[in-house]
Amino acid sequence: MSVLPSSLNNGNCDTAIRGSFLHFIADPDRQGDACEYLEDGLMILKQGRVQMLADAADWIDSLPDGCALYDYSGRLVMPGFIDTHCHYPQTEMIASFGLQLLDWLQQYTFPTELKFADRAYADKIAEFFCQQMLANGTTTSAVFASVHPQSVDAIFQQAERRDLCLIAGKVMMDRNAPPELRDSAESGYRDSSELIRRWHLQGRGYYAVTPRFAPCSSPQQLEVCGQLLAENPDLYLQSHVAENRDEVAWVAQLFPDNRSYLDVYDTYGLLGPRSIYGHCIHLDEPDRERMAESGAAIAFCPTSNLFLGSGLFDLDEALARNIRVGLATDVGAGTSFSLLQTMAEAYKVCQLAGQSLTPLKAFYLATLGGAQALYLDHRIGNFTVGKEADFVVLDLAPTELMQCRMENATTLEERLFALMMLGDDRCIQATHVMGRRQYSRSTA
Ligand code: GUN
Ligand code: ZN
Numbered sequence: 001m002s003v004l005p006s007s008l009n010n011g012n013c014d015t016a017i018r019g020s021f022l023h024f025i026a027d028p029d030r031q032g033d034a035c036e037y038l039e040d041g042l043m044i045l046k047q048g049r050v051q052m053l054a055d056a057a058d059w060i061d062s063l064p065d066g067c068a069l070y071d072y073s074g075r076l077v078m079p080g081f082i083d084t085h086c087h088y089p090q091t092e093m094i095a096s097f098g099l100q101l102l103d104w105l106q107q108y109t110f111p112t113e114l115k116f117a118d119r120a121y122a123d124k125i126a127e128f129f130c131q132q133m134l135a136n137g138t139t140t141s142a143v144f145a146s147v148h149p150q151s152v153d154a155i156f157q158q159a160e161r162r163d164l165c166l167i168a169g170k171v172m173m174d175r176n177a178p179p180e181l182r183d184s185a186e187s188g189y190r191d192s193s194e195l196i197r198r199w200h201l202q203g204r205g206y207y208a209v210t211p212r213f214a215p216c217s218s219p220q221q222l223e224v225c226g227q228l229l230a231e232n233p234d235l236y237l238q239s240h241v242a243e244n245r246d247e248v249a250w251v252a253q254l255f256p257d258n259r260s261y262l263d264v265y266d267t268y269g270l271l272g273p274r275s276i277y278g279h280c281i282h283l284d285e286p287d288r289e290r291m292a293e294s295g296a297a298i299a300f301c302p303t304s305n306l307f308l309g310s311g312l313f314d315l316d317e318a319l320a321r322n323i324r325v326g327l328a329t330d331v332g333a334g335t336s337f338s339l340l341q342t343m344a345e346a347y348k349v350c351q352l353a354g355q356s357l358t359p360l361k362a363f364y365l366a367t368l369g370g371a372q373a374l375y376l377d378h379r380i381g382n383f384t385v386g387k388e389a390d391f392v393v394l395d396l397a398p399t400e401l402m403q404c405r406m407e408n409a410t411t412l413e414e415r416l417f418a419l420m421m422l423g424d425d426r427c428i429q430a431t432h433v434m435g436r437r438q439y440s441r442s443t444a
Contacts (some may be wrong), residue, residue: 005052008044008062015435016063018056019393020074022412023079023382024368029319029347030361036383037412040073045389048163048434053383058300060075065329068399070437072393075429076419078363079382079392080139081339082370084277085238085299088129088155088168089113090332101244101308104333108218110178113171116146117180122154124313126368134439137392137428140165140370140380142238142276142328144210144297147171147181149191156199163203165380165390167236167276169210170195174221177212185220204434206390208236208276213243214264226269236274236374241265242287243279246308249422262287271296274375278330279304280318280345281311288321298326299371300365302345304330305397315346316355324379326373339366340423347421358414393430394419395441402427 005012007087021041028034042056052059063069089112096108116122122145133141137339145151145168152170159166174186183191192209200207209228211217217225229235242248242261251261258264262283265271280291280298291298302315318325327342328334336342343362350357369380379388396415397403402422409415419427431439 002345006066008059008064010064012046012051013044013064013067015068015070017043017045017070017072017077017391017432018060019075019077020395021053021077021383023101024364025382025384026250027369028358028364033362036276041077043077043383043389045435048389050383050385050387050389053386063211072184072429076394076396077391078394078429079367079380080223080392080433081137081366082326082374082381083133083141083339084276084288084297084326084370084373085142085301085328086331086334088126088331089116089144089146089151091125091129091132092332094332095335096332099308100246101310101333102246102250104308110181113146114180116148116151119154121149121168122146122148122151123158126151126154126158127157130162130164132337133164134162134431134433135428135444136339136425137394138337138339139392139431139433140374140376142167142208142236142374143198144168144212145170145240147173149195151351152195152199156202160203160205162438163436165204165376165388167206167208167238167374168199169238171210171212172221172225173212173216174218175415176216185218185224188221188223191269192228196228196235200232200235206234206236208238211239211270213240213247214261215254217249217286219268222264222268222270227397229269234274237270238276238278239270240263240278242282243305244308245282248282251404260284260287262290266290266294276326276374278328279310279313281305281313288317288323291318292321293322295324299328299330299373300325300346301328301334302332302349303336303342304334305349306345307335308333312349312353315357316353316354319422324373325365336424338424340420340427342366343420359420362420363416383423389432389435391432392428393432394423394427395429396423396427398426
């Protein structure tokens with residue numbers, strides 16, 4: 001709970017937000033009172049950080065002169081959504097027909113990513129990508145760029161302009177890709193080092209060493225990735241693992257001395273806190289144990305896993321082992337920028353496995369759970385005092401169908417469930433980053 005100041009003045013308040021508030025203090029599966037809900041709440045900010053969250057009735061008349069008030073009465077305000085894995089260069093090829101992972105990469109992905117050698121093109125798509133994030137209520141993303149260093153500059157610059165929290169990196173791949181898309185162990189090291197200097201810990205930016213996946217990196221390049229991590233404190237590492245059965249078999253051929261696909265990354269020192277692995281569908285028991293003890297995170301990508309026919313991620317198993325799990329769109333294998341849609345598909349994946357993803361758990365994973373997966377929960381993920389005020393303003397009934405459904409929902413959980421199953425970007429009324437409104441549906 002927030003500590004309430006005895007009074008409000010210009011020294012502790014420059015912005016106030018009124019609305020219904022929902023945020024998580026803990027994992028709802030582990031704690032009974034994990035979420036805080038205020039029907040008519042007031043959140044007070046100072047320089048983009050949360051100062052206080054309390055009942056509006058007690059404080060609305062005490063706002064100091066000059067304090068900006070955003071009145072979202074009747075709307076639901078939640079922490080900004082967190083996307084733990086996606087690819088901005090794939091924005092334009094989202095929803096490309098008919099193939100599974102390895103053919104999809106060859107036929108659609110590599111030709112598209114070739115275009116990002118052109119800085120102007122990268123700028124254009126990076127701008128559109130950031131606009132889509134905001135239009136979907138997403139305020140933090142872990143993003144793959146392309147192999148071209150300039151594609152990384154493009155996405156960090158666009159994110160910086162909007163104050164978005166961004167983890168991003170240059171894809172490293174020195175084999176099994178078209179020659180124009182390959183770097184080398186040496187150039188990958190050099191370019192990544194330069195980008196780390198330029199972007200890591202700059203504003204809200206974090207650099208992620210980004211080997212695409214083991215089949216596209218030589219052992220020398222994977223070694224270089226480990227070297228970069230060892231040389232630079234607090235870096236992220238993002239990659240893919242155990243997404244598709246043919247991919248897993250290919251890795252077994254390429255790395256015959258390793259016990260498993262995950263073990264390849266482990267061997268090169270790429271498994272630890274701030275390592276984010278997309279998919280993790282076809283892991284075995286020792287792999288899962290390593291994920292848990294290493295502190296690495298899984299990015300659960302349900303729309304992508306269904307779209308590419310990759311398989312069903314076992315969420316309950318991962319959570320039972322205390323593995324950090326975040327939700328991820330995996331655009332452009334994923335079919336939506338919306339974390340609401342991603343929650344809906346996650347729910348269906350769980351249903352097919354006989355599991356039940358509750359609405360509270362789904363919204364927790366998209367907010368505080370995602371922040372914990374990314375080791376960013378000291379800064380974002382909920383509205384506790386001192387946190388960076390990234391939030392989304394949700395309209396629960398932007399369509400006639402949702403209106404009809406909401407009229408028949410009697411509890412908060414029922415409304416949240418209908419929101420995640422039926423909702424999408426039409427539900428995003430506004431998105432604020434560090435307190436500032438960066439997107440408004442009415443003026444978009
Ligand atoms: N594995 C290696 N590269 C990719 C990619 O771009 N998307 C997905 N979904 N899986 C990958
Ligand atoms: Zn991916």
